[in-house]
Amino acid sequence: MIQLALPAAALLAAGFAFLPQEPVQAQEASYGAVKVDAKIPKYVPGTPVSGSLKSIGSDTMNNEMTLWAEGFRKLYPNVKVEVEGKGSSTAPPALEAGTAHFGPMSRPVKAEEQDKFEKKYGYKMTEVKTSIDVLALYVHKDNPLAGLSLVKADAIFSKTRKGGYDADIKTWGDLGLTGEWADKPISLYGRNSASGTYGYFKEHALFKGDFKDSVKEQPGSSAVVQAVASDKYGIGYSGIGYKTADVRAVPLSKTAYDTLYEATMENAYTNKYPMARFLLLYVNKEPGKALDPLRGEFLSYVLSFQGQEAVVKDGYLPLPLNVLMKERKNLGLAELAVQ
C-alpha cells in the first residue's frame, strides 16, 4: 500500500492539476554515475531578491522545477515559487496571459503558439535549454522484449503507420515474444495531448502520424509509469526521470537495420539513442533588455553547477558545458567565476 501511495498521490495531483502542486519527493537518479561537468560555474548568490515566481507547463519537468525552486529558496528565503505541471501545451497560453513567469516545456514551441504570443507582445518567447531527457519506452519489468526500432514502435502506437512498417502490431507475439506472451494484446499507455512528451513522441516515434484510439491517455508521466507497472502486458512512454523499479526502459534503434541503444547518458549525448531531447524553459524576455533580477537569478541558478546537480538528482541529464555557456550568453546573464 505504501508503494501505491506515492504514485497515487502523483496521479491525484496530476489529475487535479487545477490546484498548485506541492513539491513532490524527487526520485533516486535511476542510472549510473551521471556527473555534472566540473567546469560548469557554481552559483553564488548576488543581491538578495524577493517576490514570487510561478511556473506553468510540462509535467515531465515538474519535479525538476520543484527541485530548482527548493534550491533557489534556500539561497533566497523571501522568494515564493509555485510550480504547476499539466503539460507543455499549457505553458504558451500561461506565458501569453502573463499568469506564469516560466513555461517549462518538453518540446519546442509551435510556430502557431509563438504567433499568439508575438501578437500580444511584439516579440517571441525566449527559449532556454535546461537539461536533457531521454524519452523512454517502458514495459513491465517481467517483459522479455530485447529492443525495438522506432518504425516498430510506430506500428505499435500509430494507426497511420507513417514509419512505413509493413503490418500493424497488436500482440506481443507480433514482436517475436513466445510462450504466454505470444497471444496477449499489447496494452498501450500514453500522455494526454497537452503533454510535450505526447507531441515529441508523435513527431519522432510516430513520424508525425496519429496515435491509435486505443492508447490510454494518462494525466501525468508518473501515471503512465504506474499504469505500465500494474499492467503486465502494457507499454508506455515517459521521461527517464520517472523510471521506477517496476518498469524497464526498452533499448531503441532508429530503423530496423540499426543497432539498438540503451537509454543511457552516453547514448543520449552522442545522439545514438533516437529519442534524446532538450527540456526547455520559455520566458517572456524583452529583446535588448536584461531580465529582471528575480527571474534572472533563478535562470542563472538553473544554468549553474547547483542547478545542474538538481537535474541529475531528478534522473535527467545535465547540459554539456558548451551548451550551458551558450544559453547563459543568450540570456545575457552575469558571468559566474569559472572554476
Add this chain to the structure above:
Amino acid sequence: MSESEKSGTTRLRRVRKTRRSVVVIDRIVDAVIRTGGLLVIFAVLGICVFLALVVLPLFGGADLGAPARYALPAPPEGGSWIHAEVNEHSCLGLALGDGGEVALFNALAGGELSRLDLIEDPARRVVAIAREAVGSSLALALDDGSLVLGTLGFEEEFFADEAIPAEAQGLAAGGAAPFRGGMIERVTAERARWSRLAHAMRPPVTTGTVSAVTRVDYRISNTGEVLAYVKADGRVVFSQVATSENLLTGEITSELSEHDIPYDPAGRGLPSALLLPGRGDQLIIAWGDGAAARFDLRRPDEAAQVETVDLVPGEAPLTAIEYLIGEQVIVAGGGDGSVTTWFRIENGPDAAGPADGFHLVPARELQPQAAAITAIAPSARNKTFVTAAADGSFWIRHHTTARVLCEGDAGGAPKLLQLAPKSNGLLTAAADGAAAFWPLDNPHPETTFGTIFRETWYEGYPEPAHTWQSSSGTDDFEPKIGLMPLIFGTLKATSYAMLFSVPIALLAAIYTSEFMSRRMRAIVKPKIEMMASLPSVVLGFLAALVLAPWIENWVLAILTTFLVVPLAIVGGAYAWLFLPTRYAARFDGWHKFVAITALFLLAVYASFPAGALVERVFFGGDFRSWLAPPHVGSGAPVWWLILLPLALLAVIAADRMVLAPRLAQRASSGSAGGEARRELAKGCLTFAAAALLSLIAAQLLTFIGLDPRDLFLGTYVQRNSLVVGFVMGFAVIPIIYTVTEDALSSVPDHLRGAALGCGATTWQTASRVVVPVAASGIFSAIMIGLGRAVGETMIVVLAAGNTAIMDVNPFNGLRSLSATIAYELPEAAVEGTLYRMLFLAALTLFLITFVVNTLAEVVRQRFRKRAFEL
C-alpha cells in the same frame, strides 16, 4: 387545510384578520422568490447564450481584406521574377529572379529596398527552383547542370527606447518604414523591429554531367537534407545528407549518399514535377499528362517504382502540383480547372497493392475553377491552400473541410502566388510585375458542421472516420475534431453506470422502505447517503490504481457474482419458507437482515471459485484471451448468460398465464411445509426451464453465426467502461437510492394498509401499490442520477483510459465530453479553435442534459397525474 378547521368555519364567523405585517412579509417573500426564480432562468439561459456565442465563430468563413497594390521592383534586364514571398510580419517582401538576383521590397506599399546576387557567375540562369513553404531551404538549378543549395530567409533585430533609430522615431505604433535595406516597424511605443534578409547559400555543386537540371526538390528536416532532381538527359537522382550532432563535443557528423532512381518514362518524356517529402522515404515524379509514379526510398539502394496513378481526372493535363504542410497531401491542379487532393494510405490486411504496403488515393475532388490552375500555394500553419487559375481568380481552400473559404480576383493570371508565413495574407504577382498583398483573416478554417459531427477522411487514414485528436506538438498536424466519439463516450459511461446502479439502488430503496423495520431503516439510510460524500476524484484514483488491476484479474468472477448472488438470495428465500411459522415470525427483524447479509457475502465468496470454473469450462481457461482476436471457442456461453434473465421472465410470464390458474386449486389445501416444498419445486423447475430455453436460444444464435465478440464484446483493456460503470455507479447509487426511498416513504400508509388488509403480501403491496404510486418520484431519482453520471468528470478522467473510440464493448475505454474539457482546456489558447471546440463540447453536454431533463419532466408529470388520480 385540515378537517377541523373546515368544520370550524361552518359554525363561527371568522373574526381574526391577517395581520398587516404578515401580508407585507408575504408580498416581500413572494417578490424575492419570483426574482430569484427569474434570475435562475436567466442565468441558465445566459450560460447557454454565452456558450453559443463562443462557439459561433467556428462556423464562419475567411475574410479577404482590401489589397495593397504596387509594382514589384523592376526585374534585371532580360530576366524575370520566378519567386516572390513576404516575411512573417508581412512588411518585407522578397523577389527572386532567374539570374539568381534577390530584390527586397516594401511589402506594404511597394518600392525596392535592396538587391543582391545569390549566384556569382552572371552568365548562369536559374532553370528550376525548390522552396519549402515552412522553413527557409532553397535550391536553385542552373543551366550548366549545377545546383546551388542553402537557406534564404529573414531575420530580425529589436531596438528598445533610446536605441530606436531615427527612421523609426517618427512612426506611430504599428507603422513601418524602409531601413538599411530592410524594413523597420514600430511594434510598440518603446520598441522597434528591424527585419532584414538572412541567407546562407553554398557554392554551386555539380551533378555529374553537364546536362541541365530541369526539376528539383529540396528539403531540410531535423535529421538532415534531402534532394531530388531531374536532368535533361533523363536521369532522376535522389541524394541525402543525414546529420547528427554530438551534444558533448558539438561535433556534427554528416553522411552523404546519392542514388539514381530507375524509372520508366513510357514515352512521356521528362517529368514535369518532383515531390520529395522531408523524411526522404518516398519520391513522386509527375508528368504533364497527369501521370505520376511513386518510388519507395526507405532503402535508397533498392529504390523502386511501386505504383503509378493519374493525378488529374479525365484527359486534362496536370498544370500545378504541390505538397501541403506535413508533406502528406498532394494537391494536383488540372488544365480544366479541377483540383484533386491525394494522400497515401495503407493497403489493408488482405487487399493487394503496391509492394511497400501503401497506395495513393484521390481523397477529395474539390470544387473546380473556371480555367486551368496555374499555381498552388500551401499555408505554413495549417491545411489551408490557395489555388490560382488562368482567369485571374484565386480561391482559398481548406483540405480537411474541402470547402472554399473565400474567393478573390487578381485581375490577370497570377504568375507568382504565396501565402504569408503566418497564413494571414496573400501575395500575388502577375507576369508584368503588378503585385498585390491581400490581408487574410482565417481563424478557424478546420471546422465545419461536417468535420465536427460527420465522418471525415483525414490524411493517411484508410477511410473516413469519427476521430478526436485535437492537438499535437507540431504545426503540420491535421487537427481531428470529431465530437461524436466524445458524445458516444459520455453516453457509454452513463449507460454502463446506470445499468449497474439503477437496479441496485431501486431494489435497495424498496427493501429499506417496505421490508425493513423502522429502527433498521434509521441506521441504514444515513450510511448509504454517506457514500455520496466520497469525492469523485478519490473514487477515480481508487478505480484506476486499485480496482482496475484487480478487476482485470478477477473479471469473470465479478461477472459471475451477478448470477450467483441473485440465485443465492432467491434460494435463501425458498429456504426461509421451510422455517416453522413461529420461528419465522420471531426472526423477522435484525436476524433476517444478518442472515441475508451473510448469505450475500457467502455468495460473493463462492463466486470466485465459480468464476474460475466457468472460465475453465466455457472460455478455455482465459477469458481475456477468449475475448481477443483471433476468436477461439464459441460465443454461446455469453449468449446464454445474457439471455437467461429474458428466459426467466418469459418462463414466469408463461407460468402466470398458463400454469398458475390450474395449480391454484391444489395449492389451497395442504400444510405449510407442503406448500414450501411445492414452491421450491416450482422455483427449481422455473429456473431449469429458463436455463434450457436460453441454452437453446444461445445455440441457435451461435448456429446462425452470431458471436457476441463481433457485436458488442472485444479485447479486454485494463482501464475500461466496466470499471467506470462500477465506480460511477457507486457514485450515483446513493443519490438514486435516497430520492427513491423518500418517494416510497411518502406514499400514504392508508394505501399500504388497504392492500395488506385485502390479503396482499408485503411484496405484492410494494410492487403493485407503492411503487406505481411513487413512480414519478422514482423516475426523478433515476433522472437525477443520470444527470450526475453524464456530467461526472474525475472518475472518467482517471479510470476510463480516455480513448476516443466508438465501440460499445464494455471491456475497453472511452473518452467523455466532460473529461475532455477538463483535460484539454488548460492547453487551449483563448479564442483558438480548440478553445471554441471545447466550448462546443460544453454546449453539447448542456443540450444533452437539457433534453434528458425535459423528457424526464414530461414523463414525470404523466406519472404524477396518474398517481393523483388514485
